[in-house]
Amino acid sequence: MSSGLDHIRVEELKKRGIALGNCPHVLDNAVADIAVGLLIGAARKFKAGIRELESGQWKYGVQWSTGLDIAGSTVGIIGLGGIGQAIVRRLKGFDVARFLYSGRSDKPQAKALGAERVPLEHLLKESNYVVLACPLTNETQNLINADTLKLMKKNSVLVNIGRGGLIDQNALYDALKGNHIFAAGLDVVTPEPLPKDHPLISLPNCFILPHLGSATIETRNAMASIAANNILLALEGKSMLFPAY
Numbered sequence: 001m002s003s004g005l006d007h008i009r010v011e012e013l014k015k016r017g018i019a020l021g022n023c024p025h026v027l028d029n030a031v032a033d034i035a036v037g038l039l040i041g042a043a044r045k046f047k048a049g050i051r052e053l054e055s056g057q058w059k060y061g062v063q064w065s066t067g068l069d070i071a072g073s074t075v076g077i078i079g080l081g082g083i084g085q086a087i088v089r090r091l092k093g094f095d096v097a098r099f100l101y102s103g104r105s106d107k108p109q110a111k112a113l114g115a116e117r118v119p120l121e122h123l124l125k126e127s128n129y130v131v132l133a134c135p136l137t138n139e140t141q142n143l144i145n146a147d148t149l150k151l152m153k154k155n156s157v158l159v160n161i162g163r164g165g166l167i168d169q170n171a172l173y174d175a176l177k178g179n180h181i182f183a184a185g186l187d188v189v190t191p192e193p194l195p196k197d198h199p200l201i202s203l204p205n206c207f208i209l210p211h212l213g214s215a216t217i218e219t220r221n222a223m224a225s226i227a228a229n230n231i232l233l234a235l236e237g238k239s240m241l242f243p244a245y
């Protein structure tokens with residue numbers, strides 16, 4: 001019951017003739033909702049605010065509460081697949097000025113969405129919000145590292161709904177701690193579950209959720225239905241709804 005395949009040794013299954021199916025696309029909307037939630041939560045300091053509230057420190061008019069606008073911003077999506085596209089559709093309602101994307105190929109849907117394909121470096125330099133919505137592969141492992149974080153704007157926000165392994169978390173910690181970037185919103189981390197004394201959890205500008213991307217009743221039911229059908233079809237010797245290879 002997952003869309004991502006990074007936790008499975010696909011080549012080994014292929015070699016052994018073991019069928020593999022996954023559940024893509026039905027989770028695009030639910031994951032995109034979480035991406036927007038993280039983007040707002042990180043930009044508007046939800047975590048620092050909740051800490052102030054819970055510790056009885058709530059004061060009016062203090063500078064710590066000042067966040068960032070979304071209207072007028074440039075949003076860069078790394079990976080304009082089904083989830084990336086659903087994120088752009090949602091953020092259009094927030095008056096974003098410009099959408100950029102980077103990825104392996106041109107997406108025919110990009111034109112209608114008003115998203116421009118640019119090289120990764122360009123996207124990182126130009127974006128106020130950088131959203132990771134790509135799978136974890138050998139190519140994308142640690143895509144966000146000390147060097148690529150340096151390219152990001154000082155007041156930028158990084159959101160990750162892909163996989164924890166897309167980010168070098170030590171480098172992210174340094175960038176957040178040194179306020180080189182403004183904040184991060186992460187639904188995925190390494191490892192999962194993240195131990196409660198992990199340094200990223202201590203940072204007020206690192207807003208983390210425990211991998212809630214696909215966790216809605218409707219989406220999980222739809223994923224279960226696809227998984228069950230995949231199994232039944234495979235047992236009958238037919239092609240699965242979503243064969244993974």
Ligand SMILES: O=C(O)C(=O)CO
Pocket residue numbers: 001002003004005027031211212213214215
């Ligand atoms: O299905 C997956 O791959 C997910 O990460 C769901 O959140």
